Amino acid sequence: MTKEEIMSRLYDRYIKPTEQKKGSYIGVEIEMPIVNLDGKAVDFDVVHKLTAAFLKEFDFIPTGIDEQGHIYSALNRDNGDVFSYDCSYNNMEFSFGKEKSLETIHTRFMKYYSFVQKFFSAFNYTLTGMGINPNRKVNHELPIENGRYKMLFHHLSSFSKYACLPMYFHHYPQFGMFSSASQVQLDVTREKLPSVINTFNMLEPVKALLFSNSVLLGENDDLLCCRDMLWENSTHGIDPHNVGMYDCDINTVDELLNYISTTAIYCVERDGKYLNFKPVNILEYFSLESLTGEYVENGEIRSMTFIPQPDDISYLRTFKFEDLTYRGTIEFRSACCQPISDVMTVSAFHLGLMDRTEELKSILDQDTSLYHNGYNSSELRRQLVCREMPAYIDKDGLYALAVRVLDLCRAGLVERGLGEEKYLQPLYERIEKRTNPAKTMLSRLQNGDSMNDIVMDYAVA
Numbered sequence: 001m002t003k004e005e006i007m008s009r010l011y012d013r014y015i016k017p018t019e020q021k022k023g024s025y026i027g028v029e030i031e032m033p034i035v036n037l038d039g040k041a042v043d044f045d046v047v048h049k050l051t052a053a054f055l056k057e058f059d060f061i062p063t064g065i066d067e068q069g070h071i072y073s074a075l076n077r078d079n080g081d082v083f084s085y086d087c088s089y090n091n092m093e094f095s096f097g098k099e100k101s102l103e104t105i106h107t108r109f110m111k112y113y114s115f116v117q118k119f120f121s122a123f124n125y126t127l128t129g130m131g132i133n134p135n136r137k138v139n140h141e142l143p144i145e146n147g148r149y150k151m152l153f154h155h156l157s158s159f160s161k162y163a164c165l166p167m168y169f170h171h172y173p174q175f176g177m178f179s180s181a182s183q184v185q186l187d188v189t190r191e192k193l194p195s196v197i198n199t200f201n202m203l204e205p206v207k208a209l210l211f212s213n214s215v216l217l218g219e220n221d222d223l224l225c226c227r228d229m230l231w232e233n234s235t236h237g238i239d240p241h242n243v244g245m246y247d248c249d250i251n252t253v254d255e256l257l258n259y260i261s262t263t264a265i266y267c268v269e270r271d272g273k274y275l276n277f278k279p280v281n282i283l284e285y286f287s288l289e290s291l292t293g294e295y296v297e298n299g300e301i302r303s304m305t306f307i308p309q310p311d312d313i314s315y316l317r318t319f320k321f322e323d324l325t326y327r328g329t330i331e332f333r334s335a336c337c338q339p340i341s342d343v344m345t346v347s348a349f350h351l352g353l354m355d356r357t358e359e360l361k362s363i364l365d366q367d368t369s370l371y372h373n374g375y376n377s378s379e380l381r382r383q384l385v386c387r388e389m390p391a392y393i394d395k396d397g398l399y400a401l402a403v404r405v406l407d408l409c410r411a412g413l414v415e416r417g418l419g420e421e422k423y424l425q426p427l428y429e430r431i432e433k434r435t436n437p438a439k440t441m442l443s444r445l446q447n448g449d450s451m452n453d454i455v456m457d458y459a460v461a
Helices: 003-018 044-058 102-121 147-162 190-211 227-232 253-260 310-315 345-353 357-366 377-384 395-416 420-433 437-446 451-459
Strands: 026-036 061-065 071-075 082-085 091-095 125-127 182-187 264-270 273-281 291-297 300-306 322-324 329-332
Touching: 003 190, 003 253, 003 310, 026 102, 026 345, 044 071, 044 082, 044 102, 091 102, 102 125, 102 345, 102 420, 125 451, 147 264, 147 273, 147 291, 182 345, 190 253, 190 322, 190 329, 190 345, 190 357, 190 377, 190 395, 190 420, 264 291, 264 300, 264 310, 273 300, 345 395, 345 420, 357 395, 395 420, 437 451
Parallel strands: none
Antiparallel strands: 026 091, 026 125, 026 182, 061 071, 071 082, 082 091, 182 329, 264 273, 273 291, 291 300, 322 329
């Protein structure tokens, strides 16, 4: 394919779906760690029993079955909700069909969550609202046995092959099996694409202040949100344009399309097999006559040479904090799983600000507590995911900025007239106490509280 043909296909996949967008739908994805309160590894047999009971109770149909015959994904055809396990059977996910109201989504979440908790209680298990599974060191860190998840784990485990790259790789290729997120997708129109991406990119440091909830206990307790590091310092981050934040302004749709063309592809599917290979820029990919990828079969790594095909664009996958999807939505994916009582805060926060980007940008542009101190948005985010703030930051001014942002968010939700502003109350309380879930957990541990007590408190709906 010529560059013009590739750019046309990228436009059709990512930009065109935003041209006819009407209304504003919400898609919510909530991942939660499964915790064995006996301090032992999660027994996957218990998880599979829960799956069977859940599907029967809520009339979900299987959509994903692993190589051992276990269900890892199921769909409710009436509302589009998906019950699944993300990467491993240690991490449960509820993905909700698009809706107009957060209240509708929250109501369904509570039904599902209550059922799971009641079932798990008989085994002394629980779901909880943490971004890192507190039992990660004792759990069986095994990928779900299907082609995609085995490929993904193999790709992340291949970091040692790239020792010549000038980047730091962490040693947690299994991080998808113990990390949990709270993500939201919101409809976006073509005209709003640049302002939404630019403004929410600027907002990421404030989000770190409010939502951090992933600590690698005993290894790096000073990092309140290790989620960023886990993605960016993995093989996903070999091309930094595939992960994290935008280090340039996106002023037009054409500039956004050009940015997408700088991202890399690292996997395709051939003959029913998922292949991974060294990430290669999408434009360069289609200039190659052939590539060699690897796949996992019967526990062995095998190789296959293949020829790029135009439809491989569908395998281009990025993990930006503000990620334009093929559905005509922006997926906001930088927030950790939150305590279950605060489970709708992430969605409410983004929803309330989505139509207020001009006012939000004005607030951020005028700020001097964070901005205009010699650091860009990415650098500020990296500073605010840490336990200790840099000395130059005006803490009073920073929390006053957070209040102004939250007030603007509240006004956006009030204008919707659906009562969704109630979901912001926990964020006001965090600002008042100058804390977030990660800080609260570390403080409680320091004061002698047990991890199980914290796990159970973060599990309270």
